[in-house]
Amino acid sequence: MGEVKKHDTPLLDELKSGPWPSFVDDIYNYAEKHKKQAGFDILGQMELSYKNKETHWKHGGIVGVFGYGGGVIGRYSDQQEKFPAIWAFHTVRVNQPAAKWYHTSALRKLCDLWDHRGSGIMNFHGSTGDIILLGTVTEQLEYIFYDLTHQLKMDLGGSGSNLRTPECCVGMSRCEWSCIDTQDIIYELTMQFQDELHRPAFPYKFKIKVSGCPNDCVAAIARADFSIIGTWRDDIKIDQEAVRAYVGGELKPNAGAHSDRDWGPFDIKKEVIDLCPTKCMFWDEGQKKLYINNRECNRCMHCINVMPEALRPGDDRGATILMGAKAPILEGAQLSTVIVPFMKLEPPYDNLKNLIYKVWDYWMENGKNRERLGETIQRIGLNRFIVDVLGLKPIPQHVREPRSNPYIFWKEEEVEGGWTRDVAEFRRRHPA
Amino acid sequence: MSERPERPDPIYFEPYDPTLAEKLYNPQKPMENRITDIGPPHYWQFLPPVIQRNYGKWKSHEILQPGVLKYKSETGDVVYVVRCGTPRLETTDYIREICEIADKYCDGYVRWTTRNNVEFHVTDEEKLRALIEDLKSRKMPGGAYKFPIGGTGASVTNIVHTQGWIHCHTAAIDASGVVKAIMDELFDYFGSHKLPAQVRIALACCINMCGAVHCSDIAVVGIHRKPPLIEDDRLEKVCEIPLVIASCPLGAIKPATVEVEGQKRKTVRVNVDRCMFCGNCYTMCPAMPISDGQGDGLAVVVGGKVSNRITPPRFSKVVIPYIPNEPPRWPTAVKWIKKILEVYSQHANKYERIGDWIERIGWERFFELTEIPFTWHLIDDYRLAYDTYRTSMHFKFTNHVETMVDFE
Numbered sequence A: 001m002g003e004v005k006k007h008d009t010p011l012l013d014e015l016k017s018g019p020w021p022s023f024v025d026d027i028y029n030y031a032e033k034h035k036k037q038a039g040f041d042i043l044g045q046m047e048l049s050y051k052n053k054e055t056h057w058k059h060g061g062i063v064g065v066f067g068y069g070g071g072v073i074g075r076y077s078d079q080q081e082k083f084p085a086i087w088a089f090h091t092v093r094v095n096q097p098a099a100k101w102y103h104t105s106a107l108r109k110l111c112d113l114w115d116h117r118g119s120g121i122m123n124f125h126g127s128t129g130d131i132i133l134l135g136t137v138t139e140q141l142e143y144i145f146y147d148l149t150h151q152l153k154m155d156l157g158g159s160g161s162n163l164r165t166p167e168c169c170v171g172m173s174r175c176e177w178s179c180i181d182t183q184d185i186i187y188e189l190t191m192q193f194q195d196e197l198h199r200p201a202f203p204y205k206f207k208i209k210v211s212g213c214p215n216d217c218v219a220a221i222a223r224a225d226f227s228i229i230g231t232w233r234d235d236i237k238i239d240q241e242a243v244r245a246y247v248g249g250e251l252k253p254n255a256g257a258h259s260d261r262d263w264g265p266f267d268i269k270k271e272v273i274d275l276c277p278t279k280c281m282f283w284d285e286g287q288k289k290l291y292i293n294n295r296e297c298n299r300c301m302h303c304i305n306v307m308p309e310a311l312r313p314g315d316d317r318g319a320t321i322l323m324g325a326k327a328p329i330l331e332g333a334q335l336s337t338v339i340v341p342f343m344k345l346e347p348p349y350d351n352l353k354n355l356i357y358k359v360w361d362y363w364m365e366n367g368k369n370r371e372r373l374g375e376t377i378q379r380i381g382l383n384r385f386i387v388d389v390l391g392l393k394p395i396p397q398h399v400r401e402p403r404s405n406p407y408i409f410w411k412e413e414e415v416e417g418g419w420t421r422d423v424a425e426f427r428r429r430h431p432a
Numbered sequence B: 001m002s003e004r005p006e007r008p009d010p011i012y013f014e015p016y017d018p019t020l021a022e023k024l025y026n027p028q029k030p031m032e033n034r035i036t037d038i039g040p041p042h043y044w045q046f047l048p049p050v051i052q053r054n055y056g057k058w059k060s061h062e063i064l065q066p067g068v069l070k071y072k073s074e075t076g077d078v079v080y081v082v083r084c085g086t087p088r089l090e091t092t093d094y095i096r097e098i099c100e101i102a103d104k105y106c107d108g109y110v111r112w113t114t115r116n117n118v119e120f121h122v123t124d125e126e127k128l129r130a131l132i133e134d135l136k137s138r139k140m141p142g143g144a145y146k147f148p149i150g151g152t153g154a155s156v157t158n159i160v161h162t163q164g165w166i167h168c169h170t171a172a173i174d175a176s177g178v179v180k181a182i183m184d185e186l187f188d189y190f191g192s193h194k195l196p197a198q199v200r201i202a203l204a205c206c207i208n209m210c211g212a213v214h215c216s217d218i219a220v221v222g223i224h225r226k227p228p229l230i231e232d233d234r235l236e237k238v239c240e241i242p243l244v245i246a247s248c249p250l251g252a253i254k255p256a257t258v259e260v261e262g263q264k265r266k267t268v269r270v271n272v273d274r275c276m277f278c279g280n281c282y283t284m285c286p287a288m289p290i291s292d293g294q295g296d297g298l299a300v301v302v303g304g305k306v307s308n309r310i311t312p313p314r315f316s317k318v319v320i321p322y323i324p325n326e327p328p329r330w331p332t333a334v335k336w337i338k339k340i341l342e343v344y345s346q347h348a349n350k351y352e353r354i355g356d357w358i359e360r361i362g363w364e365r366f367f368e369l370t371e372i373p374f375t376w377h378l379i380d381d382y383r384l385a386y387d388t389y390r391t392s393m394h395f396k397f398t399n400h401v402e403t404m405v406d407f408e
């Protein structure tokens, strides 16, 4: 190691002050303590970007480990003379444990690995969910992979046109609303789909995310090609005693989420009944009793969020499967669309796995290069995707509203007599 | 159900051996000793015993104070959680400090949230108080908190963000620095419950938008504003021209042949009037760099959400089309974000997310209240633009409306 060279970073240094934790302070501390040139060089290059307002990373570079087509993102500096310690600064994506629980024994060992073989800089976590190890050179990649698999029993996550690392909300490990075992589902799917995760064979990336209830804490509906969101189909469970406690002011509405402002005393009519989007609730002031017309409830979670001690999702639990979300590039942003309104999810989740395989088979065959599933669905039409591709029954739940144009692509077999007509016959009836 | 290992694998308690991989990996025989496709560690081994015992049995929760939650189980067990913001971009030493805290108070168990917060779990109140005091006392040399407590309830929780200039080659803005600048300014809102509802902020450093930026209450998106450069002398060597042409969502790229130093070179030309500066071409072709210090900057989008609560999930809308890059603290962007947040806080009803509030008052009122200038850039002319036109008589007379008397 020996001498390290620190660069002047007057602009970045301004990010040391202020109350929010400072990555600049952290990286400097680390670089000084461990005498790591990469720490100084990365901040040096950042400073240059701050000065001329442009990134200084070169375009891509394909690197990886033997037998895998993803999990490592190649990165090279365009200032290699100035910042030799980061001339190559590849990222390694490490598949996180479901819901991101850890024991420090594993974390410390991972840190030791990364001090030894990388820059010591990481992301907890990347926005897909992986642990991101930021900054190493090509020669270290195989050793990192061997260390991960042999000493940490960890594996790489996805990158490129493959299954991206699946991710879930905290689920049953801590949330009373989780209608499905989000962690077990994600673990099972990730193990089942190792090949799809590591060896790109898809038209483009494919993301699977699982949230335990319609609050959707992992943003499955906005970010996943295949969104699995827990729900229930029977009645919301009511503890009338607890409802009265909310009304009487003994319990804090929304678990105390609004505690720093005086919103006045809790008003069940104004704060719950009137805000219910389906207007399916009734508070009987005389009886002091809450009624829910559950048939009309659309399970938005509002009342449950406001009165968590009193209301709970029902017992007939499962998931809604939605498909096709993606960020705006290229055809515009899409949210996932309801495909299967209710699915029971019990281990080993064969029904779910089969559905995913079915979708992949079609998309791999018919998806264009760099076409996300949502775009494929749009191109062929949601109706065709549901009926012809998946063989499901079309139902009103699939749409917000029916179409407003009658420009329907009738199929020939639907029309009596078919499309072959005799023009001579026509003209006999209608002389030109 | 997958088998549940009760305790962390013994392998984690063996020290890291920095020489092992060199002994195992043989470049001549790359398959030797190779382990593949083992997947992530099983989650169950990392759950604290109290979580294992109460898995799926949680009954209710309560936020004791901002950042501090209490969960009650049907079994009668209780667990307290302290949630802290982190920078996401961090060093192994920062993680080790988290480990030190988790070892001291939480028997070594710790977890991260989707939004880059770290959560510590304890089972008794005594420990909870000590943990909170300890977390509050830890500061960085520059004075920043290492582990600010908050991010629950009607707060601004941590910002979901991407890489920026620390790691990405297409980034139009930095990520970590902008996030730090915004969170410094909104710090009070992270550790309190004074907003009408939770506010989720996100940042993406280019329009690829890694992450759910398009469905956030407030988000920052890096944008380019100059068409790509074209390196005629290099392009055919480093790019597949048909792929480059196909990559442009607007069909703005055409093949071309030019002479460079007397030699014919295959290259491309961009119809700049059709370019929307998305950078897709650069993704396919390194000889078409698009970043530019003067042209690049950020857009601010608002009103999106992910939760199904009361109203369905919805997309964010562009309200400020461009703010230049102003490192190191992006004061103009920060100023507007704070302004939007505070106007919302002042006017919205309890439980109303930013998008729900705007829906109620109308976008014209939103622009009037926030004093954000409305310009032609905000009227959609991309695909499905028509959905955003006003095709009814339902509008309000805000200060934007000037009565038309004469029209020459």
Ligand code: HEM
Pocket: A405, A406
């Ligand atoms: C196959 C589909 C359609 C049928 C059968 C249909 C039928 C008709 C009929 C019978 C009229 C009255 C014509 C008259 O006054 O004699 C009419 C008027 C009109 N239709 Fe349609 N229409 C169709 C599609 C559409 C669509 C897709 C649009 C617009 C997007 C549209 C817009 C109008 C308008 C604006 C008028 C009023 C025209 C006028 O009064 O000058 N129609 N349509």
Ligand code: HEM
Pocket: A170, A174, A175, A176, A177, A215, A216, A217, A218, A219, A301, A305, B061, B113, B114, B115, B116, B117, B151, B157, B158, B160, B200, B212, B306, B307, B309
């Ligand atoms: C038992 C109660 C709850 C638990 C255990 C829970 C858990 C979580 C966790 C751990 C996160 C990530 C938070 C972070 O990183 O800061 C999160 C995010 C989120 N939560 Fe909850 N949450 C609960 C209640 C709620 C409520 C009441 C709502 C709103 C109606 C909600 C909607 C969301 C949304 C929309 C996100 C963020 C999604 C995104 O924008 O990325 N959750 N939740």
Ligand code: HEM
Pocket: A073, A091, A123, A125, A126, A127, A128, A132, A223, A326, A327, A328, A329, B161, B162, B163, B167, B168, B169, B208, B209, B210, B211, B280, B283
């Ligand atoms: C042209 C399309 C795209 C390209 C070329 C692209 C490229 C990249 C690259 C190079 C990275 C790595 C950044 C780094 O670690 O240095 C990345 C990360 C990522 N991308 Fe994309 N991306 C594209 C589209 C998308 C889209 C549409 C989404 C989401 C819907 C997305 C989600 C992500 C996520 C979640 C990450 C992880 C970011 C993080 O760790 O913070 N990407 N992308």
Ligand code: SF4
Pocket: A169, A170, A171, A175, A176, A177, A178, A179, A211, A212, A213, A214, A215, A216, A217, A218
């Ligand atoms: S998505 Fe629902 S079940 Fe999952 S953590 Fe959020 S509130 Fe709980």
Ligand code: SF4
Pocket: A275, A276, A277, A278, A279, A280, A281, A292, A296, A297, A298, A299, A300, A301, A302, A303, A304, B310
């Ligand atoms: S979950 Fe939503 S729709 Fe159902 S009763 Fe409660 S507030 Fe109404």
Ligand code: SF4
Pocket: B162, B163, B164, B168, B169, B170, B171, B172, B204, B205, B206, B207, B208, B209, B210
């Ligand atoms: S948002 Fe764009 S610039 Fe930022 S990390 Fe993702 S691909 Fe790179």
Ligand code: SF4
Pocket: B227, B228, B247, B248, B249, B250, B251, B252, B253, B270, B274, B275, B276, B277, B278, B279, B280, B281, B282, B290
């Ligand atoms: S930046 Fe986008 S729109 Fe412009 S030429 Fe490149 S691909 Fe086409």
